Amino acid sequence: MTTDLEQAPANPPEPTEAPPKLAAGPAALIGVLALAAALAAGHLVAAFVGIKASPYLAVGNAAVDATPAWLKDFAAGTFGTADKTVLLGGMAVVMVVLAVVAGLVSRTWAWPGQAIIGVFGAVGVAAVVTRPDLGQFAVIAPVASLVTGVLVFRGLHHAALAQGISSPSRRRFLFAGVAVGAGLAGGAGQWIGSQDAEASRDALGPLVPTRVAPPIPPDADFARLGTPTFLTENHDFYRIDTALVVPQIPAEGWRLRLHGMVDREITYTYDDIRRRPLVERVVTLCCVSNPVGGPYISTAKFIGVDLADLLNEAGVRPGAEQLFSTSADGFTAGTPVSTVLDPGRGAMLAIGMNGEPLPIEHGFPARLVVPGLYGYVSATKWVTELEVTTWDAQQAYWLHRGWAEQGPIKTESRIDAPHGSVPPGRVGIAGIAWAQHTGIAKVEVRLDNGPWQEATLSANVTDDAWRMWWAQVQASPGSHTVTVRATDRSGYTQTDQVADVVPDGATGWHTINFVAQ
Template sequence: MDDERKLTYPQAALTSLLALVAALGVGHLVAGFVGYTASPFVAVANFVIDHSPHAVVAWAEQTLQTWDKVVLKLGLAVVLVLFALLTGWLSQRKPLPGQVLIGLLGAAGVAAVYVRTDLGQIALLAPVAAVVAGLVVFTRLHLFFLPRVFFDDREGDGPDRRKVLITGVSVAAGAGVAALTGQFVGTRKNAEDSRAAVGRLVAARTAPPIPPDADFAKFGTPPFFTPSRDFYRIDTALVVPQVRTEDWSLRIHGMVDREVTYSYDDLRSRPLIERDVTLCCVSNEVGGPYISNARWLGIDLRDLLIEAGVKPGAEQMFATSVDGWTCGTPVEAALDPARGAMLALGMNGEPLPIEHGFPARIVIPGLYGYVSATKWVTELEITTWQEREAYWLNRGWGREGPVKTQSRIDAPGSAVNAGKVVVSGIAWAQHTGVAKVEIRVDQGPWQAAVLSAETSKDTWRMWWTEVDVAPGQHQVAVRATDQSGYTQTEERVGTVPDGATGLHTVSFGAR
């Protein structure tokens, strides 16, 4: 009779789902004490981000934009639920298939935590605790749901609905309490309070004032300064790191005369400088949105590197973020006094927003962010290209990453009135400077646009012009020429390996 006993599929599915919930809750609880990103769910999601094919990453960035990580979490949750349902279906008669599958899933969680460079070995306790909790709950519930067998070989009923309800609610509630406790413990060092305590940052060397005609927002361009809340954000952090100033330090080591470590107070007490710098992401397609401009406040990075003493033969400044992300920058760019590389502490008149790198980040004009803009930076290793390979470099991206001369059309929209039409947008050639912008309507001749005042070669410039259009459909293209004499190529190239090229073209209707 024993061999004939089995769970109904709803019972088996509930058993697996409750085991999954218990595993995730306990794993999140332990992660609160040993490292927040050691939570199995977070670790596996981060693993997916780190190992997804470029085509998938590019599609997510372009299509989902800032919702990409939310969609990833939802997608992973759906996969886990389907996995639990499959486990239940395979385990209606015996718990062994489910136990094996739970063990395999747990091993994946352990592996995802093990490969993270920002976590120590103690962090493995989180996925181990998760798999133990999942196995215990699954085994106990499987036994709980099995019909009882009496001495005379009669098969009894399984637990009644009241017991099922009480048991299910108890397990789910326990898992929820565990997860919430882990969330509270893991985020109790809230960086927002630390950020508020920094107070006002004051520059000893201020940036030049912005002239009134620095932007053409009235003609449809973005404002000269991008508000911090609107500044584009592209990073691999599934969970935004919460780093307090009192816990943060910056270590410079490797091919240097002396290893140095700076606390936040060490850096804040120095004379601070202001610079207006436009940042652009290498994954920005032609005409894309991943470019923004801000006023940065911080310290000359060159000064810190000189204090450490960069040795001859050094080629790369290998930067590491608190979440383990790495970035390789040419040493000559970091040391070039004309380039103005910064360790930024502030942005747009306030301490760095947490999602943009608080307490400190790197800002190097003229280089795409993947080689120049490490957020939540904690370590700078001076080394060679052969010795260390940064996060994006071993995924097929270029090594140097200079920003390419580009331009974008922001107005008009899809429909306008025939007659005089304003066409406007932005152009950029960081560290070289924009010399002129031209537009072409319906494959006609190129005509010059009006450029906004140049405040720095490291910031974007706005442009606008007015054209006459008849009723019907029209197409407008734009190109920029930088101050070296280079004019944008019309050849359309994708973002890999070192940035897109091509002319931005938009179509609109006139009525």
């Protein structure tokens, strides 16, 4: 016997409702906005704890340090001084792509995208805490970035799902607000992080050397014939360094610590250096990465103090071999102590360039300038520490990457004119030659592998600077090649053997093509 209850049909199960899901476009945009907010927050906080703690820059610096020498050479050769811009741009593209992926895999639930944004933040934290040139509070910047990124992703995701597709205007307003806020925060961080150094430099006024460099004679260059001007304007001076962001160091906060194998450790302030008798010297600097015929060479009047005087005050101990210099951005270089102490060398701690305080991108407040050595062993910018030591005790930045221990500049020459097509007949050829601290004695050119003919040299301002040259060749209609070679004051003629820039500078004769028509 059955009861009415037993005979009643069971209630059918309620159909389960699918969870709400974001459209692909808004989901991808959430990922990108969360990334932008994270980077902006980190950059803003970094303005107060050290701009290099900005996660984007810290990761970029870590990438630079981890890049093998061959790849750095390729980047420098391909992109020149824009290599850092290319690196940062490439990083930005990769991060945006990953942020889009974070949004697309989170169209229903926020946690996958939060996890990806969190990984971004963790990478930034790791990059900052492993930097030897950042203080203990620097980690606040990437932590702020991580927290902001996760919270913004979660907040935008929740708001977008709650509003649904029925209120696209509210969603657009929210997204736009986050984008504007991120832009303002990032811009504020950039502005705050760069103000102190600019204001400090502007307040210094002109630098007046006690020992002024001899005046530059009017025939020091053949600029009207195609050579560079003898002195390079500060804004045109080549820049090669490892800094993704230019260090911003106010003069009043700068300190130079001189220690190591010395009788007494000394710390100098900017005022200590500026109050000393200043000397002005004309010096041509050249990068070891300069290929044959390359552009990474410039000349300026540097103002500063004799580096040997500072070392002698500290008292260099017997057995010292290397002056190990450290930059505010963590870069290091090793210069032979014997070269620095050579009274005829003119090694300087420079604080001025072409009559004004060093430009910030060229080392303000102070840098090293050692004539006759490639920059990677002699021209540390934003220098904050000098350690007198041995070669075995410390290895500088580029030595770890396969470059030579010592880098004397090689005798080289370059053709700067003509370019393209010229009328047949007498054709002017012009360029530069250099053999810093040895000096150029002769330059020769030849047309189409014919006999060498001696070029006319400009006035010799100093053996520590480049020298301009000019010649004429007889060119018939058609295509031609011109080759140049230089001989220095020691009697050495530059070799025609082609060598790469690694490990100690390129060699070979520079040749150009032109058409007479």
